[in-house]
Amino acid sequence: MTVICGFKTPQDILFLEDIGRWKKTMDVILTVDCAEEDTACHVGLVTEFISKIDLEDPEKTAAIVVGPPAMMHFSTQGLLGIGISEENLWVSQERKMCCGLGKCGHCRIGDTYVCLDGPVFNYKSTKAMID
Ligand code: FES
Numbered sequence: 001m002t003v004i005c006g007f008k009t010p011q012d013i014l015f016l017e018d019i020g021r022w023k024k025t026m027d028v029i030l031t032v033d034c035a036e037e038d039t040a041c042h043v044g045l046v047t048e049f050i051s052k053i054d055l056e057d058p059e060k061t062a063a064i065v066v067g068p069p070a071m072m073h074f075s076t077q078g079l080l081g082i083g084i085s086e087e088n089l090w091v092s093q094e095r096k097m098c099c100g101l102g103k104c105g106h107c108r109i110g111d112t113y114v115c116l117d118g119p120v121f122n123y124k125s126t127k128a129m130i131d
Contacts, residue, residue, distance in 0.1 A: 002027040002053050006046035006071065010039045046071055050078035058083030064120070066092040076123055086124035093129060094119035 003026055007013045010032055022028050029049050030041035042049065046067070055061050063079045065072050072091055079089055093114045098106035100115045107114035109129045121129065 001025075002029065004029045004031065004046050004049050004053075006031050006033070006067070007041075008033045010035050010037075010041060013041070045074075047074040047078050050075060051082060053082065055082060055084075059085060059088075062088040062090065064090045064092070066094075068095070076127070086127070087122065089123035090120055091123055091126065091129075092118070092120045093126075 003022060005013075005019070005028070007030070012032070013019075013030065019028055019030065031044050031046055031049060032039065032041055033043075033045065035041075035043050061084050063084050065075045065079070067075070076089060076091065080086065093107070093109070096107040096109070097115045097119060098104045102113050102116045105113075107119075112118075112126075112129065118126075
């Protein structure tokens with residue numbers, strides 16, 4: 001399993017304790033948009049590292065994308081570009097949620113309520129929902 005986590009700066013990195021644990025069993029790529037000093041993580045956008053993932057069999061690989069709209073758009077395109085199928089690609093739309101109860105309508109995209117019908121959706125059935 002590979003996890004790519006992107007942050008704005010090294011000071012913004014969250015879940016350091018969890019990331020330390022994950023590194024024992026997974027490939028974890030930490031990246032920041034910018035860093036003034038030498039840092040233990042990469043500098044660059046998450047999307048730059050997708051093509052560097054070494055996949056044995058892309059057709060049997062699943063990917064999950066969580067993040068802001070631009071990152072979601074370019075990450076899904078990058079993952080499709082390395083051979084992951086639309087059926088094995090999942091996206092989270094939870095950032096659109098407010099009440100989480102199906103009452104406020106803030107999360108509504110067309111006839112879909114993200115809070116009730118998701119928030120994680122298969123890319124193939126919901127690619128039009130990605131901003
Ligand atoms: S978050 Fe309020 S209706 Fe879905």
